[in-house]
Amino acid sequence: MDQNNSTTNKRRWKQILEKERYQIESLLKAGLTPLLIGIQMDRDSRSIEWEIKRESNSSLTKEIRYCADVGQRVHEECAANKGRCLKIGKDHKLVSHIEKKIKDEKYSPDAVIGEIKEKGFVFESYICTKTLYNYIDKGLFLKY
Structure with missing residues (x-):
């Protein structure tokens, strides 16, 4: 069976881009819910919720704010940690x-x-x- 006749669905997951993080931030400030943001961005609402939860910063007040800069920085730090371990190890x-x-x-x-x-x-x-x-x-x- 070749790929054209495959019965499995293609993987559709992709990472959230920096410009999308800024879009999430602005839409949240405008008062939209994660469901509406997901519909507008053609993303699953749960992905938007995870992104908001993961990259929110809360001060001593009970206000929780999403910050796209923090989200992008954390994403880049995690991406930098990927890859093979050093050959030299602990030698x-x-x-x-x-x-x-x-x-x-x-x-x-x-x-x-x-x-x-x-x-x-x-x-x-x-x-x-x-x-x-x-x-x-x-x-x-x-x-x-």
Whole structure:
């Protein structure tokens, strides 16, 4: 059976965009309910309710306000946490060895990895030169 004849429904869920968050904020200020906002935005009302609940900030008063900026910031923070764990993991000995060689002894990242291979140093994890350069670019090691 090919995709054209599939009996399953296509997944229709998609993330709420930044401009939609601002639209939710303005419609809430105008006094619309999540149901009416969902109808107007062609979204499920429950999605709107979850978004409002998740990104609302309440002060010491009992007034609860939705803030699109907070919603977008939280969304971006969660999106940044996605992905694979670091190969280097919790191998602090390898990190300190690499930092010592690069910072104190002025080795290049490629020379450090080459020395580890050549001399047969054993650490909990192993990384290649490209991974080391990527980690340095991301700022995971001390600035050199």
